[in-house]
Amino acid sequence: MKKANVAIDGFAGSGKTTVAVELARQLELVYLDTGLMYRSVALQCLREGLDAGQDAVLASLMERFELKMEVVARPHPTCRMILGREDVTDELHDPRVTALVPQVASCSAVRRELVARQQAFARRGGVVMVGRDIASVVLPDAEVKIFLAANLAERARRRSLELAAKGRHLTQQEVEADLALRDKIDSEREDSPLICVAEARQIDTTGRTVAEVVDEISGWVRCGSV
Numbered sequence: 001m002k003k004a005n006v007a008i009d010g011f012a013g014s015g016k017t018t019v020a021v022e023l024a025r026q027l028e029l030v031y032l033d034t035g036l037m038y039r040s041v042a043l044q045c046l047r048e049g050l051d052a053g054q055d056a057v058l059a060s061l062m063e064r065f066e067l068k069m070e071v072v073a074r075p076h077p078t079c080r081m082i083l084g085r086e087d088v089t090d091e092l093h094d095p096r097v098t099a100l101v102p103q104v105a106s107c108s109a110v111r112r113e114l115v116a117r118q119q120a121f122a123r124r125g126g127v128v129m130v131g132r133d134i135a136s137v138v139l140p141d142a143e144v145k146i147f148l149a150a151n152l153a154e155r156a157r158r159r160s161l162e163l164a165a166k167g168r169h170l171t172q173q174e175v176e177a178d179l180a181l182r183d184k185i186d187s188e189r190e191d192s193p194l195i196c197v198a199e200a201r202q203i204d205t206t207g208r209t210v211a212e213v214v215d216e217i218s219g220w221v222r223c224g225s226v
């Protein structure tokens with residue numbers, strides 16, 4: 001029997017990745033973080049010194065873009081990006097990549113190519129896919145659709161902890177400003193803006209534990225409903 005696909009969309013720092021990894025682990029699904037794919041395009045632009053403001057430049061990059069998504073289910077669900085032959089996953093949260101990615105992700109040629117790869121990846125089912133347009137564009141037929149939110153202060157607090165663990169110390173205000181700007185660009189772009197589709201279950205993760213949120217979602221997955 002084909003396993004369910006789970007689409008998880010939401011704002012930056014809403015807990016999507018943490019929740020998706022734990023959900024995939026518990027339900028033995030594979031997990032794909034589509035943000036890493038957009039980040040890989042941004043990284044390649046930086047490496048080649050390309051002008052990401054020019055759609056034609058990005059379109060030509062996509063024609064020769066060699067990206068492999070390496071997904072491992074056990075012992076812990078992980079998803080790594082192989083650019084050419086190089087595993088670039090650890091570079092994808094560099095601040096320069098994070099700053100550039102919303103611009104790259106606004107380009108239709110980039111989205112078209114990455115969405116096709118994401119849809120091919122999910123064809124056999126059993127995927128927890130995380131992003132901004134998963135329920136609306138990539139997997140409109142996903143059995144379960146989730147939209148995660150959390151207030152800005154909480155999202156910035158979580159992001160600050162992640163950054164501090166990597167040795168980067170930013171003020172709460174700096175992190176809030178960065179998240180708010182990214183949310184604005186992602187929500188206002190013309191092609192596939194971040195939206196909560198009508199049939200998605202909305203969960204506000206503010207003040208809730210990962211275990212609580214995962215339990216709620218896995219209940220819906222088990223009964224196979226939106």
Ligand code: C5P
Binds near residue numbers: 012186
């Ligand atoms: O999820 P993450 O923060 O890593 O995503 C980085 C950026 O990639 C987002 O801010 C957004 O601009 C873009 N993105 C997107 N569509 C997706 C996933 C990510 O536009 N499905």
